[in-house]
Amino acid sequence: MKVYLDNGATTQVAKEVAEVIDNMLTKNFGNPSSLHQFGEEANEEIVKARETIAKKINANPSEIFFTSGGTESDNLAIKGIAYAYMDKGKHIITTEIEHPAISKTCEHLEKCGFNVTYLSVDKEGFISLEKLENAITDDTILVSIIHANNEIGTIQDMKAISQLCKKKDVLFHTDAVQSFTKVPIDVKAMNIDLLSISGHKIHGPKGIGALFIRKGVKVIPLLHGGDQEGKIRSGTENTPGIVGFAKAVEIISEKDVKQMKELRDRLIDGIQKSVVDAKLNGPKGDKRLANNVNISFKYIEGESMLYHLDGKGVAVSTGSACSSQSLSPSPVLISIGLKPEDAHGSIRFTLSRYTTKEEIDYTIDSVKEIVENLRKISPLKK
Amino acid sequence: MVRVKEGEKMSYSKEVMKRFKNPKFGEKMKNPDAIGEVGNATCGDVMKIFLKIEKNKKGDEIIKDISFQTFGCVAAISSSDALCELAKGKTIKQALKITRNNIVKKLQGLPNLKFHCSVLGEKALKTAIENYKKKKK
Ligand SMILES: Cc1ncc(COP(=O)(O)O)c(C=O)c1O
Ligand code: FES
Numbered sequence: 001m002k003v004y005l006d007n008g009a010t011t012q013v014a015k016e017v018a019e020v021i022d023n024m025l026t027k028n029f030g031n032p033s034s035l036h037q038f039g040e041e042a043n044e045e046i047v048k049a050r051e052t053i054a055k056k057i058n059a060n061p062s063e064i065f066f067t068s069g070g071t072e073s074d075n076l077a078i079k080g081i082a083y084a085y086m087d088k089g090k091h092i093i094t095t096e097i098e099h100p101a102i103s104k105t106c107e108h109l110e111k112c113g114f115n116v117t118y119l120s121v122d123k124e125g126f127i128s129l130e131k132l133e134n135a136i137t138d139d140t141i142l143v144s145i146i147h148a149n150n151e152i153g154t155i156q157d158m159k160a161i162s163q164l165c166k167k168k169d170v171l172f173h174t175d176a177v178q179s180f181t182k183v184p185i186d187v188k189a190m191n192i193d194l195l196s197i198s199g200h201k202i203h204g205p206k207g208i209g210a211l212f213i214r215k216g217v218k219v220i221p222l223l224h225g226g227d228q229e230g231k232i233r234s235g236t237e238n239t240p241g242i243v244g245f246a247k248a249v250e251i252i253s254e255k256d257v258k259q260m261k262e263l264r265d266r267l268i269d270g271i272q273k274s275v276v277d278a279k280l281n282g283p284k285g286d287k288r289l290a291n292n293v294n295i296s297f298k299y300i301e302g303e304s305m306l307y308h309l310d311g312k313g314v315a316v317s318t319g320s321a322c323s324s325q326s327l328s329p330s331p332v333l334i335s336i337g338l339k340p341e342d343a344h345g346s347i348r349f350t351l352s353r354y355t356t357k358e359e360i361d362y363t364i365d366s367v368k369e370i371v372e373n374l375r376k377i378s379p380l381k382k
Numbered sequence: 383m384v385r386v387k388e389g390e391k392m393s394y395s396k397e398v399m400k401r402f403k404n405p406k407f408g409e410k411m412k413n414p415d416a417i418g419e420v421g422n423a424t425c426g427d428v429m430k431i432f433l434k435i436e437k438n439k440k441g442d443e444i445i446k447d448i449s450f451q452t453f454g455c456v457a458a459i460s461s462s463d464a465l466c467e468l469a470k471g472k473t474i475k476q477a478l479k480i481t482r483n484n485i486v487k488k489l490q491g492l493p494n495l496k497f498h499c500s501v502l503g504e505k506a507l508k509t510a511i512e513n514y515k516k517k518k519k
Contacts, residue, residue, distance in 0.1 A: 301427065303455040304402070311403060321425040322455035325495065328425075340426050341453075377408035377459070379419065379430035379451040 049246030070198030080219035125154030152282030153292030208241030418510025427454030
């Protein structure tokens with residue numbers, strides 16, 4: 001059996017999406033800026049795609065800017081705001097559990113003379129509103145907090161955070177790459193100023209994303225050139241990507257999300273019933289991302305677990321130090337207070353709308369067998 | 383020696399995967415004559431080597447039996463297994479000469495990033511033999 005449970009890394013492109021991409025590649029291939037019919041027809045598709053994506057988060061189409069993915073959206077948001085508002089202040093607030101697209105961008109800005117506060121989180125990965133409020137100073141221009149964490153699935157309270165930002169008159173950005181289409185987002189009701197999303201996490205293609213920028217918020221572009229995307233992001237539009245991205249948004253339904261949640265809980269319960277000393281990382285229930293399961297298996301190391309699962313056809317990821325280039329454990333798991341040896345034994349399973357009950361049950365059985373075998377050769381298990 | 387260049391995606395040799403999937407020496411030994419336990423400062427892993435030692439007809443002390451328990455990655459587990467195979471049947475003197483390079487060679491190479499895992503094997507065996515000598519005194 002082949003079971004793909006690494007949908008947090010990337011997803012398979014939906015058939016419906018592949019079809020519209022093929023059409024844009026081979027038939028409707030014009031440059032949307034061109035004045036002739038070919039250009040006009042391609043442009044019409046982008047207009048529709050922008051509307052689809054705007055509607056999904058209750059934004060205006062003119063507030064959606066297509067980029068090359070989540071990484072670029074995050075960079076554009078953070079650097080774009082930093083450079084646009086540096087006269088007003090040079091302080092940025094973010095968290096210890098951001099994706100590197102945010103954390104490394106902030107580290108870069110620190111080298112350019114900005115100050116960054118990295119908020120710590122509690123055992124389940126939630127930030128503290130009080131700490132956030134205390135961190136905001138007159139010099140603060142931007143708060144950036146990840147909506148749903150990619151490793152442990154913690155969903156932050158967007159409304160409470162943005163209200164605070166509004167009260168203090170600072171801009172609020174969120175990386176919603178993992179939550180988009182899985183958690184309802186309403187940028188008006190949630191008072192979000194900037195929001196990053198990406199295509200390949202939701203059965204769209206890789207290399208396409210978007211940044212929502214509220215009307216009136218200034219952003220200095222990263223790329224200069226032909227002035228596409230309202231001068232915010234130059235470069236001939238990735239029309240197949242944009243149209244495929246919108247198609248992916250169209251086809252995901254509430255039923256899909258509900259099914260992922262049920263299977264997520266089946267996997268958590270199934271593993272915890274059949275394996276002792278298996279601790280769930282991150283929160284339970286509705287505050288957890290619909291498709292994320294992250295479990296620390298005591299006494300064993302994640303990379304060896306990953307390869308054994310791979311041998312059985314089950315694809316997952318791990319926060320183990322052994323599997324990282326830097327040979328240090330996942331900073332997110334350390335942030336929520338895990339001991340290095342427990343971060344070592346962490347496995348992330350991420351589901352999709354295509355995951356089945358049979359696949360989940362097969363995974364539970366495989367995990368049980370592998371953990372037993374690895375614990376037999378573990379010097380830590382007494 | 384096959385070693386993956388820095389920045390390249392890590393990949394393990396067939397021999398590494400074979401030993402990792404079916405280690406021949408991975409078990410806790412009952413009543414060992416000596417144990418060597420070492421930790422890996424780089425990533426925090428632990429390896430334990432168990433020894434049974436007997437004298438042969440010439441009076442040399444030989445490693446009659448050896449096994450391991452390892453908390454670590456694919457490279458650490460396969461290194462432990464390769465080490466045990468290299469050491470089994472050797473005299474203590476010969477066994478002390480086993481190096482990380484012998485282990486890596488037996489494994490048909492390790493990715494650069496994983497070289498340190500084989501060091502763990504060399505150290506664990508040496509520690510076990512030292513412990514044996516101390517006990518004998
Ligand atoms: C939370 C989060 N932000 C940003 C990214 C980067 O997105 P992309 O791969 O589209 O650049 C990812 C995916 O790796 C992610 O999970
Ligand atoms: S034991 Fe940690 S990288 Fe090999």
